[in-house]
Amino acid sequence: MSGPTAILSALAPEQQGLIEQLEGPQQVQRAGRTFWQGRLRGHPVVLALSRIGKVAAATTTTALIEAFGVQRVVFTGVAGGLGPAVQIGDLVVADAFVQHDMDASPLFPRFEVPLYDQHRFPCDAALTQQLAQACQASLGAAGRTPRLHQGLILSGDQFVSTTQEATRIQSAVRGAGLEPLAVEMEGAAVAQVCHDYGIAFAAVRTISDRADEASAQDFQHFVTHVASHYARAVVGALMPLLPAG
Numbered sequence: 123m124s125g126p127t128a129i130l131s132a133l134a135p136e137q138q139g140l141i142e143q144l145e146g147p148q149q150v151q152r153a154g155r156t157f158w159q160g161r162l163r164g165h166p167v168v169l170a171l172s173r174i175g176k177v178a179a180a181t182t183t184t185a186l187i188e189a190f191g192v193q194r195v196v197f198t199g200v201a202g203g204l205g206p207a208v209q210i211g212d213l214v215v216a217d218a219f220v221q222h223d224m225d226a227s228p229l230f231p232r233f234e235v236p237l238y239d240q241h242r243f244p245c246d247a248a249l250t251q252q253l254a255q256a257c258q259a260s261l262g263a264a265g266r267t268p269r270l271h272q273g274l275i276l277s278g279d280q281f282v283s284t285t286q287e288a289t290r291i292q293s294a295v296r297g298a299g300l301e302p303l304a305v306e307m308e309g310a311a312v313a314q315v316c317h318d319y320g321i322a323f324a325a326v327r328t329i330s331d332r333a334d335e336a337s338a339q340d341f342q343h344f345v346t347h348v349a350s351h352y353a354r355a356v357v358g359a360l361m362p363l364l365p366a367g
């Protein structure tokens with residue numbers, strides 16, 4: 123299907139590298155947000171900041187679909203690593219998202235989004251495969267050899283900053299048969315909106331911290347110094363793999 127691709131970033135430093143590469147940039151204001159229309163490597167795109175947290179990310183995603191007619195949504199951002207092998211600098215491509223702070227029990231099973239009959243929001247298989255290919259091609263762009271993981275990412279309205287809290291969240295979702303790789307604050311909301319509209323969604327998160335006592339400091343350093351390099355490399359490698367707009 124033709125139409126622009128939305129590239130969502132959580133934070134301005136992650137987006138900056140993409141704005142610098144945008145061909146024919148045009149700024150549009152909507153819902154108190156700035157959207158950037160233009161082309162990346164000839165492919166029509168709309169760049170936006172999700173903002174932080176699930177509600178803000180859902181509003182941005184809805185605006186991208188309703189006002190800009192985007193045909194697919196790609197999220198590049200950062201996350202805290204949860205899986206034992208998921209280290210700072212690694213990339214995690216999501217195959218699905220779960221809201222770790224959703225709990226309408228006993229009315230609905232823990233983590234299930236009420237009235238959706240599901241807790242897991244899968245990403246689009248084809249777009250995810252293209253994104254994973256782009257990530258593979260970009261490994262090493264930050265100067266070391268990070269690992270590429272693929273699996274479940276958790277989202278919740280919480281910056282996870284102690285090992286105790288990270289362990290609590292991990293144990294809770296494991297109780298529902300889920301094995302998470304990373305935690306962040308937006309992806310599950312974007313996945314749910316894309317599910318509602320039947321829009322393809324894929325996401326990659328670079329691991330900025332280990333969701334532990336050092337996470338705030340690690341996060342700040344990573345977002346300022348590293349995140350934009352990853353976003354630029356991955357999105358640059360992804361554009362030629364997408365259908366012509």
Ligand code: ADE
Pocket residue numbers: 200201202280281282283305306307330331332333334337341
């Ligand atoms: N995004 C990056 N690191 C995170 C953390 N530790 N918790 C929640 N979201 C994050």
